[in-house]
Amino acid sequence: MIFNQKGGVGKTTTAINLGCGLARWHSEPVTLVDLDPQTHLSAALGFRAETLSWNVSDWLAGATAGEGPKRIAERLDLVPGDCNPPPARKLTRRLDDLAGHLVVDAPPTWNDEVASLLAACDCVLTPLEPEFLSMQGISRLMQRMEAAGISWSRLRLLLCRYDQRLAVHREVRARLADRFGEHLLPGVIRNNVRLAEAPGYGQSIFDYAPDSAGANDYCALVHTLIADKTWRESN
Template sequence: MGKIIAIANQKGGVGKTTTSVNLAASLGVLEKKVLLIDADPQANATSGLGLDVDTIDVGTYQLLEHTNNAKDAILKTSSPNLDVIPSHIDLVAIEIELVDKDEREYMLKKALQDIKDDYDFILIDCAPSLGLLTLNALTASDSVIIPIQCEYFALEGLGKLLNTIKSVQKIHNQTLDIEGLLLTMYDSRLRLSNQVVEEVQKHFNDMVFQTIIQRNVRLSEAPSYGESIINYDASSKGATNYLSLAKELIIKNS
């Protein structure tokens, strides 16, 4: 039975897509069967895995519209054991198109029923908003990973996201769990980075992943080559961090 995990935070630039792509690739390298769903109209996870966004015919948009089934939308990637359901700029329109549909929050959940058992992990890269797209992802998921940037405004907006998760639990998905808070973009030389780590660990203790994702030049270069950090530079600090996160996730779910 596959586990569906949304990677969500309504703040942009906190490392959601970087985490989605590299955690998915790391789980694949550790011999788990993984599907990454790009649920962000910017389609950065799609291009970050080397796919040409302009050639996408079937993706998350068609899945939410129920014009195609999930199997039609799955593409193989060059990463071991990793498939992707790509995104496209068309996805921007989905919030308006679904607005008067019945059970509009459950479109993704229904679309994934057929394939859930084909994978060990299904990761959903969410858009940086709390709109209908993210709501669909949270309703379809078993749990959520929340990336938090080790910077000044780190905790701003986190309360809002946790409230959204609470209301999703209450109304749409009672079994939704918080898989963990993930500290990203950590720079050990900065006092601020260390303060954020301390504060998050103090407030949320066991909810925080032990793995911390450090700032890493190779990590920010990899997407421009259409590769995960594992393919781009397996010996880099970024690759080591994401492999460590993948191992932590596997242990937590075994």
């Protein structure tokens, strides 16, 4: 699950490219789930959520009537978002009976729905920008995870929009590594304009600009997470 209580940190970009990358380089099917009412994930993949008869609210409730998930590519499906979710939307379906990988783009809000999904998922991937206030946000997230009984071993931090030339970015990265240790992933997503352009064409970075820094960085992320056994063994 991809979650940060702060918006605009690269959640949706990470969801798209992680999901597409897993479908490319791993043999299991991938389902992208657009949980954010802004439905940016759906829009970035070419779907207007408000025009669809079946969406993530139906999926959470286990409802099968309607259009169902959208096929994006081989081994890759999308559960479209809901622009107007019901106020008491809850997770009633089982997640452990789903085949393959599930990549959930969560809203930047902590609520019962998000907490339920975080408790059910294997890995909590938190994109963040290299700013000093990001550390405060991660500490707050860890406190809420602990209060909800969700193991910190599931948490992985991903630095996005990183520029090695900036001293503040290097310093924040060093402080995050010192404070959060193994939770911080070794790779970063560098600041790359191609990542911002790709959604406008309904494509992942691998299709839009396969030779870009953004494609290289998300490729590395996919392989890092596939090889990361720590969170699997501890859940």
